[in-house]
Amino acid sequence: MGIPTIKHVRAFTLRGGGADYHDQADGHWIDDHIATPMSKYPEYRQSRRTFGINVLGTLVVEIEASDGTVGFAVTTGGEPAAYIVEKHLARFLEGARVTDIEKIWDQMYQSTLYYGRKGIVINTISGVDLALWDLLGKIRQEPVHQLLGGAVRDELQFYATGARPDLAQKMGFIGGKMPLHHGPAEGEEGLRKNLEELATMRERVGPDFWLMLDCWMSLDLNYATKLAVGAHEHGLKWIEEALPPDDYWGYAALRNNVPKGMLVTTGEHEATRWGFRMLLEMGCCDIIQPDVGWCGGLTELVKISALADAHNALVIPHGSSVYSYHFVATRHNSPFAEFLMMAPKADEVVPMFHPQLLGEPVPVNGRMRLSELDQPGFGVTLNPECQLHRPYSR
Numbered sequence: 001m002g003i004p005t006i007k008h009v010r011a012f013t014l015r016g017g018g019a020d021y022h023d024q025a026d027g028h029w030i031d032d033h034i035a036t037p038m039s040k041y042p043e044y045r046q047s048r049r050t051f052g053i054n055v056l057g058t059l060v061v062e063i064e065a066s067d068g069t070v071g072f073a074v075t076t077g078g079e080p081a082a083y084i085v086e087k088h089l090a091r092f093l094e095g096a097r098v099t100d101i102e103k104i105w106d107q108m109y110q111s112t113l114y115y116g117r118k119g120i121v122i123n124t125i126s127g128v129d130l131a132l133w134d135l136l137g138k139i140r141q142e143p144v145h146q147l148l149g150g151a152v153r154d155e156l157q158f159y160a161t162g163a164r165p166d167l168a169q170k171m172g173f174i175g176g177k178m179p180l181h182h183g184p185a186e187g188e189e190g191l192r193k194n195l196e197e198l199a200t201m202r203e204r205v206g207p208d209f210w211l212m213l214d215c216w217m218s219l220d221l222n223y224a225t226k227l228a229v230g231a232h233e234h235g236l237k238w239i240e241e242a243l244p245p246d247d248y249w250g251y252a253a254l255r256n257n258v259p260k261g262m263l264v265t266t267g268e269h270e271a272t273r274w275g276f277r278m279l280l281e282m283g284c285c286d287i288i289q290p291d292v293g294w295c296g297g298l299t300e301l302v303k304i305s306a307l308a309d310a311h312n313a314l315v316i317p318h319g320s321s322v323y324s325y326h327f328v329a330t331r332h333n334s335p336f337a338e339f340l341m342m343a344p345k346a347d348e349v350v351p352m353f354h355p356q357l358l359g360e361p362v363p364v365n366g367r368m369r370l371s372e373l374d375q376p377g378f379g380v381t382l383n384p385e386c387q388l389h390r391p392y393s394r
């Protein structure tokens, strides 16, 4: 069969929201005194941008096939990731068949092991991998969820992440995840404020709506345990990413410590089947939350998900818009999805990767019909109004 080959790989950078969703302007809820591992330094407490959460920006990977079809994807990674794509990874793609996804993944991973394994290198590999799936879908004229074996549901349902679960409830979401605002360095007073915010939100949303707390790696085991115990009376459904991602032992202990019925979730800053194997085999959490743009891409997420299934863990991918929607539609152990509220006041639904993608579907009444995903590839295009920069053209 005449399978097209890969002719050219290009890597661009982009600023302002989108795949690097922390790259927002002043006044956004996502940068308003959120507890982080840097909160112990008072000068970095109020804004995550002060410590550089948005330094990377977005990476755009474009892959052009011999028949002229172009696939693309976006992830967090910016200029360092563009360097890795152009100077290192492109050699494994150019000349290969567009169907060689598994082999290309292996070559990208093995050849970067000596400086990679996690973090920005795996973000970069993820971006290339997603662009390959987009390309294959476009060549075959099939949506990615079909390439993955087909959807197991006709509709996706979403919980919302943002500062206003009460508004998310009115918009039809099944739950709301709030950022934790105060970390251990703010002492008992901070802990009291965290619990008061949760109590206030519980009062607003009533007893049944899911409420979760995202702790963004900011706590220690003792604080996380106290928070979980205090939050139980306010019906907290899960405590997310309470500890640093390398503290597998802490997560295993936290899972034992939380009140019965409360779930422990983590994994948005974990990568590859080997990282998730640690979380799953050590009994660290009930739900894993890989980000398909950061964990190794779709090729790797399929493996992570099978591993999770065998451990009776749910896979609820972190954010990542269409890149996770196509995946979630195909898995029984991903019964719902996350939607990140990117409106500055979390008071309306806007596309998660706005303004970088066009054709990006959004939940309506907290739901999305599968038919919204029935376009070739991931079904989105790059917004031509966004200024692409190619720092390392060959």
Ligand SMILES: C[C@H](O)[C@H](O)CC(=O)C(=O)O
Pocket: 030, 034, 161, 178, 179, 214, 216, 268, 318, 319, 338, 340
């Ligand atoms: C709200 C969190 O601090 C973070 O910005 C997003 C996140 O961790 C999540 O969506 O999960």
Ligand SMILES: [Mg+2]
Pocket: 214, 216, 240, 241, 268, 318
């Ligand atoms: Mg999170």
